[in-house]
Amino acid sequence: xxxxxxxxxxxxxxxxxxxxxxxxxxxxxxxxxxxxxxxxxxxxxxxxxxxxxxxxxxxxxxxxxxxxxxxxxxxxxxxxxxxxxxxxxxxxxxxxxxxxxxxxxxxxxxxxxxxxxxxxxxxxxxxxxxxxxxxxxxxxxxxxxxxxxxxxxxxxxxxxxxxxxxxxxxxxxxxxxxxxxxxxxxxxxxxxxxxxxxxxxxxxxxxxxxxxxxx
Numbered sequence: 234x235x236x237x238x239x240x241x242x243x244x245x246x247x248x249x250x251x252x253x254x255x256x257x258x259x260x261x262x263x264x265x266x267x268x269x270x271x272x273x274x275x276x277x278x279x280x281x282x283x284x285x286x287x288x289x290x291x292x293x294x295x296x297x298x299x300x301x302x303x304x305x306x307x308x309x310x311x312x313x314x315x316x317x318x319x320x321x322x323x324x325x326x327x328x329x330x331x332x333x334x335x336x337x338x339x340x341x342x343x344x345x346x347x348x349x350x351x352x353x354x355x356x357x358x359x360x361x362x363x364x365x366x367x368x369x370x371x372x373x374x375x376x377x378x379x380x381x382x383x384x385x386x387x388x389x390x391x392x393x394x395x396x397x398x399x400x401x402x403x404x405x406x407x408x409x410x411x412x413x414x415x416x417x418x419x420x421x422x423x424x425x426x427x428x429x430x431x432x433x434x435x436x437x438x439x440x441x442x443x444x445x446x447x448x
Contacts (some may be wrong), residue, residue, distance in 0.1 A: 244297075
């Protein structure tokens with residue numbers, strides 16, 4: 234069984250997930266902890282539950298989703314994993330941060346990159362990597378089929394979709410990603426989003442106004 238702990242961090246209210254099972258190994262998705270209290274809260278949860286982080290994963294590298302990356306890298310000796318098309322966001326993260334009022338520590342850079350169809354593992358769990366561009370270059374979703382869970386970043390929200398007016402955003406590409414990668418999953422699949430409440434694939438197919446008439 235995979236356990237899911239959600240934290241909501243930084244002024245942009247990003248959902249930061251810790252996934253773990255009874256082996257004690259865990260994966261951290263979107264390192265969004267920003268201030269000292271948020272970092273302390275995340276570290277305390279990991280320590281109290283005797284977890285061992287083995288994966289640091291990014292759904293995408295917009296500044297609000299990776300602002301705590303260096304803290305995670307240094308504390309748990311974990312280099313982040315992301316898609317190669319996200320590299321420019323990481324390389325320019327300090328400059329991007331200033332635009333949005335973030336004081337960003339220089340991130341540790343990845344050694345390897347994730348591709349569509351890759352499998353990443355922690356404990357007894359596997360996450361399938363899905364390349365889902367449109368909101369941002371290099372956007373990824375992570376899918377655990379046995380648990381029926383999808384970690385969608387800012388691709389799909391409850392009743393909405395990711396914005397496409399930021400650099401590398403593309404509305405048509407985003408809709409294509411949603412249609413061909415997400416809406417083909419079982420309708421009962423739980424969707425854990427990058428901001429806001431969880432939802433399901435079936436729920437979004439039935440009522441998401443941005444997807445009406447596109448499938």
